[in-house]
Structures are given as structure tokens and as C-alpha cells.
Amino acid sequence: MKINRNRPQQPRLVYRQGQFTLNIVKLGVPRLHFADLYHRLLTLSWPQFFLLICLSYVLTNSLFALAYLAGGDCIANARPGSFKDAFYFSVQTMATIGYGAMYPRTDYANTIVAIEAFFGLWGVAMVTGLAFSRFSRPTARVIFSRVAVIAPFNGVPTLMYRTGNQRFNQILEAQQRATLIRDEVTSEGEFMRRFYDLQLMRSQSPIFALSWTVMHAIDENSPLHQLTAKDLSDC
DSSP: OOOOTTSOOOOOSBOTTSOBOSOOOOSSSOSOOGGGHHHHHHHSOHHHHHHHHHHHHHHHHHHHHHHHHHTSSOEETSOTTOHHHHHHHHHHHHTTOOOSSSEEOSHHHHHHHHHHHHHHHHHHHHHHHHHHHHHHSOOOOEEEOSOOEEEEETTEEEEEEEEEEOSSSOEEEEEOOEEEEEEEEOTTSOEEEEEEEEOOSOOEEEEESSEEEEEEEOSTTSTTHHHHHHHHTTO
């Protein structure tokens, strides 16, 4: 069977990594919900996560540096009015380094140091917990064949694609599902997107350690039956 190249190809709905390719617009839902902040931090990519941590680190130390400058000459051995010295003193305080060259000399500075030390301990605990949660999330390394083929199997046209376990582990009770997503227009003229579950010859496997060929028989009960008959007419 040959593929009809003149037919426009539908865009991919989901990437292989599981991310949507479409720009989904949600109506009536707030763009930022603080209750989902933890989930958002876990789902960020690693470059975005590191960038967010670095920006938060620089911003927090800059704010505390301004707070030290607001107290006048409150840091010993620091140049009066120097944002640079105040920033470095904030870094030493937040990280509990304490070199001893600069130290607070007034009650105001000691108060800011106490507040910053608390935020430093809280921030380290938060970043450590987030990093551990991101590393400990279980992720499967399942690879899929780049193309799916339709070929006769036991005399029936069959849609087939291969999957494989990329890791050297054993996935027990593995399950796979295949769904056809098709845009349709109802008899009333309304547009809607419908999902059709494809019946697989084997949708479960007691152990998934090697490759797995997923097969769907395109018979008269298959949603792909009419579509495949049209493709065969072009041969």
C-alpha cells in the first residue's frame, strides 16, 4: 500500500514526551493559582527551574542589601553606601558563611540579619525539597517507532507500531492504549473532536523488558476501516 502524499497531514496533538503541541486556551480559569505553585515548580524544565532559583537568589539578596543600606553605616568594615558590600554581606548571612570581615554593628543590622537567617534556612529547605522531589519522580523511558505501518496480518490489514523499554529494568503489568482523534461535524452542523478507542490485539503485558509490537486489526468494526479503504483505492 502506498501513502497518498496529496492529502494534508493532520498536526501532531501530543509530543512523544507527553506534552501538548496545541496552544490550549482555558476560559474561566485563573492564569496563576497559588495552590498549584508546588505542582508548577515540579513540572518546570530543569533550565527553567535553575533560572528561577538563580533569579530568586539574586533578587532576595538585593532586597536585603537595600534593607542594610537603609540603616546607614550599620555593617562594620563595609564602605558606607556601597550596594556591592551590602550585597556580599547579605550573601554571607543567608548562606551562614560568616567570614568575620564584615559584621553587624547596630541593633538594626542584627534584626535584619536575624530575619535574613530565617529566610535563608527556609529557602535552603524549600530548594532542597523541590530538587529531591524532581529527582525522585518516577519516569518511564519508553521509546516508540517513528512511523506506524499498515500491513496484512492473518489476512487482515493491521496497524502496527513498535515500542521498547529503554531502561535495563522490568516494567510489570504494562498497559497500552491507542486512540483515534478525529474532527467531525454533527448533523446539526456543530464542530466537535471525537475520540475513538482502538481495539488492540494485546493491550497488556505481564512484563515489559524487551520490545512490544502493538497491533490493531482494521476490520469492519474499526474506526479506521473506511479511511483505509479510501487509501487502498489510490494504489
